[in-house]
Amino acid sequence: MTNHPSILPLKVRNLDYEAGGKNLVKNINCEFNHGKRYLLLGPNGAGKTLLLRLCHGLLKPKSGNVVWSSGKDINPKHHQAMVTQRPVMLRRSAYANIDYALSVRGVDKALRPDMINAVMQRTGLTRVANKLATVLSLGEQQRLAIARAWVLKPQVLFMDEPTASLDPPATHSIEELIHEISAEGTTVIMTCHDLGQAKRLATDVLFMFRGRIKEMSSADDFFAGPQNDLAQAFLDGQLIWWKRRPEKDDVQI
Numbered sequence: 001m002t003n004h005p006s007i008l009p010l011k012v013r014n015l016d017y018e019a020g021g022k023n024l025v026k027n028i029n030c031e032f033n034h035g036k037r038y039l040l041l042g043p044n045g046a047g048k049t050l051l052l053r054l055c056h057g058l059l060k061p062k063s064g065n066v067v068w069s070s071g072k073d074i075n076p077k078h079h080q081a082m083v084t085q086r087p088v089m090l091r092r093s094a095y096a097n098i099d100y101a102l103s104v105r106g107v108d109k110a111l112r113p114d115m116i117n118a119v120m121q122r123t124g125l126t127r128v129a130n131k132l133a134t135v136l137s138l139g140e141q142q143r144l145a146i147a148r149a150w151v152l153k154p155q156v157l158f159m160d161e162p163t164a165s166l167d168p169p170a171t172h173s174i175e176e177l178i179h180e181i182s183a184e185g186t187t188v189i190m191t192c193h194d195l196g197q198a199k200r201l202a203t204d205v206l207f208m209f210r211g212r213i214k215e216m217s218s219a220d221d222f223f224a225g226p227q228n229d230l231a232q233a234f235l236d237g238q239l240i241w242w243k244r245r246p247e248k249d250d251v252q253i
């Protein structure tokens with residue numbers, strides 16, 4: 001984390017997003033605070049990725065606002081980073097991929113080697129530093145994507161299903177990294193489908209269904225028993241059943 005003024009809390013107000021003639025994100029109101037690990041949960045197509053991308057500024061809302069708390073002197077874009085499910089690697093070495101991220105952020109060339117070596121060590125990538133990033137294993141590429149984001153010392157790290165294509169050991173190593181990044185004060189906002197992973201990582205949960213947040217609570221409260229019927233059905237693995245009963249969904253929504 002940098003010593004810059006905090007860009008948090010992030011306040012999302014009355015957010016709507018439309019594409020393909022459909023309102024896909026509906027009236028989202030929520031707040032993200034410093035040092036937490038937020039897990040966005042919900043079935044396929046609930047709008048989790050869209051909400052991450054809207055918060056990160058990659059999509060423009062139809063209406064509503066994403067408001068960072070920083071004053072005029074700080075650009076919130078410079079204090080956040082995003083890791084996606086399938087990271088895009090540049091066709092150059094792992095080391096050069098991280099160097100590129102730092103150069104784009106305007107970090108002095110002389111400062112970069114120490115920063116790169118440190119982050120490669122912490123993410124277990126030193127051994128593959130000179131390998132072409134595009135030939136690394138999926139697990140290594142995902143760790144490189146995290147290293148590339150972490151080296152920027154973001155205040156907020158968005159992660160979209162960062163372990164979706166990984167085996168259990170690689171997943172475990174990414175979860176350890178997320179804990180380390182969080183312990184250094186970075187707020188993590190991520191999506192995942194693995195309830196075990198959500199329990200291991202989350203301090204807070206946002207449950208989404210059909211573009212809306214149906215429940216936002218501490219992870220302890222959520223996993224002890226959510227207030228929302230759809231969230232409970234999701235935890236019970238029965239949301240398919242709810243989906244087959246549109247008349248009931250309409251009442252619940």
Ligand SMILES: Nc1ncnc2c1ncn2[C@@H]1O[C@H](COP(=O)(O)OP(=O)(O)OP(=O)(O)O)[C@@H](O)[C@H]1O
Nearest residue numbers: 019020024042043044045046047048049050051191
């Ligand atoms: N550009 C677009 N045009 C039309 N529909 C879109 C567009 N982008 C996303 N959608 C739709 O919006 C819905 C929400 O998508 P999103 O990727 O946010 O879901 P998600 O909750 O992340 O799902 P998953 O868990 O499967 O990744 C989906 O039904 C998707 O098909």
